[in-house]
Amino acid sequence: MTTFILVSGAFTGGWVWEEVAARLGESGAEVYPVTLTGMGDRSDTAGPGTDLETHIEDLVRLIDQVQAPEVVMVGHCYGIHPVLGAADRRPERVARIVHLDAGMPRDGDPALDLVPDRAVHDRLLRAEQAEGDWSIAPPSLDGWQRWGSTDGIPAQALEQLVRRAAPQPLGTLTQPLRLSGAVSGLPMTGVLCTANGADIARVESLVGLGDPRFRALIDPRVSFFELDTGHWPMLSTPDELAEVLLRAAAGEGHRLAIPSEQPAHLRSFLMEVPERPRERVGRVDLYLPDADRPRPAVVFVHGGPVPADVQPTPRDWPAYVGYGRYVASLGAVGVMLDHRLHDLADFERAAEDVAEAVELVRADPRVDGERVALWFVSGGGLLSADWLAAPPPWLRCVAATYPILAPLPNWGLSDRFRPATAVRAAGPLPIVLTRVGLESAAIAVTVGEFLTAAKECAADVEVIDIPLGHHGFETIDHSEQARQAVDRAVRAVLGHLRN
Missing domain, CATH: 3.40.50.1820 (Alpha/Beta hydrolase fold, catalytic domain)
Structure with a gap:
């Protein structure tokens, strides 16, 4: 008994x-x-x-x-x-x-x-x-x-x-x-x-x-x-x-497997992309295209929270390196930063890091500061709310990949970090959303809430679906469907930067 x-x-x-x-x-x-x-x-x-x-x-x-x-x-x-x-x-x-x-x-x-x-x-x-x-x-x-x-x-x-x-x-x-x-x-x-x-x-x-x-x-x-x-x-x-x-x-239940020598986030990017010159300025990396004039930029904002002592840091993870190189190979400046979202209490600090990185990038003479896109990933999706709520004129597109678009119930964040509400103020700002079919239920609810609000206010949202995709698919699902989705999303964002 x-x-x-x-x-x-x-x-x-x-x-x-x-x-x-x-x-x-x-x-x-x-x-x-x-x-x-x-x-x-x-x-x-x-x-x-x-x-x-x-x-x-x-x-x-x-x-x-x-x-x-x-x-x-x-x-x-x-x-x-x-x-x-x-x-x-x-x-x-x-x-x-x-x-x-x-x-x-x-x-x-x-x-x-x-x-x-x-x-x-x-x-x-x-x-x-x-x-x-x-x-x-x-x-x-x-x-x-x-x-x-x-x-x-x-x-x-x-x-x-x-x-x-x-x-x-x-x-x-x-x-x-x-x-x-x-x-x-x-x-x-x-x-x-x-x-x-x-x-x-x-x-x-x-x-x-x-x-x-x-x-x-x-x-x-x-x-x-x-x-x-x-x-x-x-x-x-x-x-x-x-x-x-x-x-x-009775001792039953799911047991966690010992992590492989290569954790999911450190596996190879799903596409072969050419290497591009990378410059590191503080917490910001710039992947540079071949160009003789200022080029538009895509700033990638990683998810989290990511513990402070994790090595390598997100900007050296294959997925973000892959995105940065791919954007640069297509003629834009790819930007990746390590923001300091280490804990649920760090969203305000991370938002400041993103804003500082954007200003640094826009001031770079190789960047056309009037044509910038912000691309948010996973838990970083909550950081998109500030930009959706008051889009500056130089922000030509916001992208999000398997994002969290409203605080999860046990995260306890203020309404400042609720893109599902902020989207109502986005106006004509183009939004490119990559959605995975095998998403966790809690995150999928936030995406649904966002899309409902976007429809009600007629926001300009393009949804790219990967029905068999997982959260973090870029290093997990090396499928043709996933590769096509990445290519479509990147080209959609760059298209908004060129228009």
């Missing part, structure tokens, strides 16, 4: 697990849905001293009281912090830790760092600094979306979420998590909610980038599941979640 300890996220309590706990119980499992001090219907037990350590002690006491020799601990969202803290103190009693749409906090990380919405994050920081503020009110009905996607939650359950939510003790979010390292040796399962912007493909890409934070995920004791729902699967898909938890407890 499996014993589960279920720990919910901020503002909630054990009540959110009612349906999941019932289904686990029907399978023969022993289930402990936890309401931590000061949360849920125990809100009257909180005080200024209620912090993360309080919640860790709650769970340690429960583990000590449970008769089963081992328990499976499930932490949802904020709940993973006290789960890890308690498991670190009682590792011999924990069979597995399940991260339910939760982050991977490390020693010294406060839960506040994982709050996705930067406006909420900053508000909590101000509350921490304000004397006498020791709790924060739960979100309103519309505000829950800022803490994670509410996709799939029935209206009645969402109303209950609002009605039964309780203030969160601020110290639970601001006190750093302290770990001895004992928890790192325990089996782990990640349950990713795809409508909230997380999926296995994204995790595999982060591992492939060489981010040291994700190396532990290759361990065969680590498994993954996906649920096609939002951030609160215990309310939206309780049957499916219960089944996944049982399978996780």
